[in-house]
Amino acid sequence: MPQTGSFEGRFADGRQSRFFYFDDIPARRLTPEILTSEQALEQAKTFARAERTLGGRQPAALWSRDEMEALAFIAIASLMLVMAFLLVGLKLIGAF
Secondary structure, three states: OOEEEEEEEOOOOOOOOOOEEEOOOOHOOOOOOOOOOOHHHHHHHHHHHHHHOOOOOOOOOOHHHHHHHHHHHHHHHHHHHHHEEEEEEEHOOOOO
């Protein structure tokens, strides 16, 4: 199909290739995994740079498991607070 395709990231050691799919027609881009050609090319370049720099090793995690759990707790608490304010606001205007 015109204006659609993929970029392939190959590994020198024979691991399975990684593909970056794109579709430049927005009506056909039905899932968030499908990128524009510019986005797919940039991701493929970033992937290639990381492979070259790290030599296939995974980068260290940005946050520890405890930090991730704390962030998740804060996100849930914030969401609950917003919902409480919405309920109070709806009661004040007499919605229920």
